[in-house]
Amino acid sequence: MRGSCCHPSLLCLKPTFYLFYFLLSPMLTASSLVNRTIDDQYGDIEEGIFPQYSPPELWAQGATCDHCSITPGILNVSQVFNGTWHDTTYERGQADRVINVAFTGVAVYVYGIVPNSIPNVTTFANISFFLDNELVHQYVHDPNTSSVIEYNTPVYVETSLPNMEHSLEIRFNGLNDSLFLFDYVVYTTTSDLPPQDHLNVPKLVGGLLGGISGITLIVILFYALRRRLLYSRSHPLFTGWNGASLTGLTASESDVGSDYSYKAHAGTSPIMNPRASLPRSTGMINTRSEEVTQGLNPLDIICHRSIPSVPSTARYEDSMAFDQES
Incomplete structure (x- = not known):
């Protein structure tokens, strides 16, 4: 239905x-989603994830660098995550500067320090981001004339990643000199919660x-x-003349097209004497109840089989015999 x-x-x-x-x-x-941080210097200690810098000799730890153009005296170190950053300046024709980070999660955020106008210092930035070996983002910073330095600046954000291991590549190249002060990476991953907590x-x-x-x-x-x-x-129940229940009638026994026909019995009580239920003028032979019980199958107890009429003499003799027995 x-x-x-x-x-x-x-x-x-x-x-x-x-x-x-x-x-x-x-x-x-x-389990729940949690954010984890990969610091430029200390990485993600719990997961053992550290950024890989290439070529390593062209990168410097800005907090301790003595030959860098941007020093702790220029930056507000308290605004820098863990007080550390990695510094590099790409010059046209040199080898590409690359940072590689591997992580497992559903989102990733890359943060850097973005200076504007500093005398005699390159502050233009042109950075390419590759995720799982596919170029996904290009970050370009064209500095203005202010001396404002932007801290904790997201230079790349992706929030709809499949929950699997990913490889992130940050690359500097191109026709222009480019500066990047790398601070940290944040990635979102799943964390199983301790059941006891x-x-x-x-x-x-x-x-x-x-x-x-x-x-x-x-x-x-x-x-x-x-x-x-x-x-x-x-499987409805049928009750015979003697009160016994008859069940399990087959389809052939209940077939309407057979030579048996059901007759509805009026009243609320069963007819105990089949002879008393039939008028003698119907042309039906009234047999004894014992003969009905012994000679017919169980369905004959419920249904009356039609038998052709017999000559009137036979009906009269049968009627006389019935009256004498009565």
Whole structure:
């Protein structure tokens, strides 16, 4: 039937599925998204992730560099993450400057220090970003005439990554000299929460097993009752003349096209004497109840088989014999 949640002979198990999901959801959601930081100098110590600089001799730790144009005296070191940054200036015709970072997560953010106008210092920036060997972003900074230095500046952001291991490449090249002060990378990853801190595992498991057992028992009982109800509807009971129940009639026995025809019995009580129910003028031979019981199959008890009329003399003799017996 259209509109029903399942076939009539089956159980509608959607509520059961939703209950199972509700019981299991605390276990399925026992993880969360967290942000982790990869510092330019110290990396992500817990995960053991560190940026790789190439060529290494063309990069310098800005906080300790004695030959760099931008020194701690120019920068506000308190605004720099962990007080460290990596400094490089690409000059046209030199080897590309490259930073490689590997991480596993669903988002990544690259932060740098972006200066504007500093006398006799290159502050133009032209940076290419490759994610999983594909060019995904180009960052260009054309400095203005102010002396403002921008800290914690996001130079590349991607927030819709598949949750897998990724490789990030930051590359400097081109026709113009370019400066980059690299500070840190933030990536978003999943973290399994300690069960003892967020879930009472024994109680959760006990409640889950108890709930499943109870629901299973209810489903079994409901299914058994439903099958019994469907069986009783498809196998109605018939009562014979002697009060015995007749069940399991085959299709051939109940076929309307056979030489037996059902006759509705008036009244609320069964007719105990088939001879008394038939008028003697109908042309039907009234046999003894014993002969009916012994000579006919069970269906003959319910149905009266039509027999051709006999000569009137035979009917008269049969009637006289019946009166004498009465």
